[in-house]
Amino acid sequence: MNKKSCPVCGSEEIIEKKKTISISEPFVGQDNIEVFENICYSCKSRGDFFNQNESLLEETIKELKQKSVKRILEYFIDKKISMSSIERALEMPQRSLTKWKNNSSKASSAGIALLRFIRLFPWLLEVAENKYDFKMAQKIQINDSINKLHTQKSVAGWIEEFNYGPREYPKIDAAETFLTVDLITEDSESTVISKENNIEEELLIAS
Amino acid sequence: MMYYYKQLKKSPSYKFSDFKKACRKKNKNNFFITYDALEDADKYFNLRTKNQILDFIYNDGLENKILINAKIWDKNPNKNKPIMVDSYKFETGNRKGYIAFMYNDQRNKWIIKSFKLSEDTNDQMYYALKDAGILKQFNIDNGGKI
Numbered sequence: 001m002n003k004k005s006c007p008v009c010g011s012e013e014i015i016e017k018k019k020t021i022s023i024s025e026p027f028v029g030q031d032n033i034e035v036f037e038n039i040c041y042s043c044k045s046r047g048d049f050f051n052q053n054e055s056l057l058e059e060t061i062k063e064l065k066q067k068s069v070k071r072i073l074e075y076f077i078d079k080k081i082s083m084s085s086i087e088r089a090l091e092m093p094q095r096s097l098t099k100w101k102n103n104s105s106k107a108s109s110a111g112i113a114l115l116r117f118i119r120l121f122p123w124l125l126e127v128a129e130n131k132y133d134f135k136m137a138q139k140i141q142i143n144d145s146i147n148k149l150h151t152q153k154s155v156a157g158w159i160e161e162f163n164y165g166p167r168e169y170p171k172i173d174a175a176e177t178f179l180t181v182d183l184i185t186e187d188s189e190s191t192v193i194s195k196e197n198n199i200e201e202e203l204l205i206a207s
Numbered sequence: 208m209m210y211y212y213k214q215l216k217k218s219p220s221y222k223f224s225d226f227k228k229a230c231r232k233k234n235k236n237n238f239f240i241t242y243d244a245l246e247d248a249d250k251y252f253n254l255r256t257k258n259q260i261l262d263f264i265y266n267d268g269l270e271n272k273i274l275i276n277a278k279i280w281d282k283n284p285n286k287n288k289p290i291m292v293d294s295y296k297f298e299t300g301n302r303k304g305y306i307a308f309m310y311n312d313q314r315n316k317w318i319i320k321s322f323k324l325s326e327d328t329n330d331q332m333y334y335a336l337k338d339a340g341i342l343k344q345f346n347i348d349n350g351g352k353i
Contacts, residue, residue, distance in 0.1 A: 042284040
């Protein structure tokens with residue numbers, strides 16, 4: 001008869017118990033599963049001595065990944081971004097996202113990673129639509145950051161509001177800010193310095 | 208399996224290539240990974256299953272590895288048959304890790320005891336503070352150890 005023993009020290013003084021662990025995936029939350037845990041009294045090793053959990057773990061991760069793909073695509077539909085426009089921007093075969101959503105074909109690991117990135121940074125779609133042009137990509141990213149900064153209150157803003165009540169935030173025109181960004185990124189260092197000098201001169205005249 | 212040393216040494220007890228070869232998929236039943244190592248590998252390196260960890264090692268995921276030491280496994284209940292534990296620090300991406308493993312030749316099993324972040328993983332902060340002269344000013348330069 002085969003007696004169960006510890007794979008580390010070979011002792012037969014082992015116990016087996018079940019414990020619940022949670023597995024999480026981005027954009028879908030977590031799932032709780034029950035796994036086996038073996039503990040050796042002799043060497044105090046703790047683990048899955050007989051490879052009982054591996055397949056369950058892999059299966060759960062796979063399922064959660066498919067769920068997360070579905071959630072991400074549903075998010076885009078809610079935001080009125082059609083799947084065909086995403087496929088066009090990313091130069092993916094048409095209807096591949098629909099197939100992923102309906103589980104008629106499974107998204108590859110690379111596909112899942114791509115979906116996660118565009119879910120986190122939807123402006124990447126705009127970057128793709130502009131053929132990954134570096135300057136345009138920078139502009140799109142900065143525009144997005146400015147809009148975020150504008151819509152989200154800073155910590156200082158929260159404190160101010162707590163002390164003095166709500167306050168109106170001035171609206172920033174992202175296009176105007178772009179002009180400034182263009183000046184900084186496109187001008188050479190010397191022209192930027194000369195512009196700074198001009199500003200200083202103007203300030204002196206004004207004072 | 209060949210043992211080179213029985214005491215704490217700065218030389219490995221096992222050939223790393225043997226360990227790496229053993230990580231092949233077909234040998235996965237010869238491996239045991241402790242729960243602590245599994246949990247840390249998931250937490251710090253996004254390696255969530257035993258297969259993922261073994262694939263990672265087999266495909267040279269442990270970059271720039273340096274042997275820390277090789278010492279006797281102190282929790283071995285059978286003191287007459289000492290088992291050596293080799294520990295290495297390694298890099299992957301911008302993370303620095305630590306792995307400790309051993310081989311039980313009676314059971315024909317490789318055991319990964321530990322797979323976590325290296326203790327000197329925060330040396331970027333250490334060098335930033337050192338360059339700024341803060342460590343010298345407050346006399347707290349400990350060489351980057353935590």
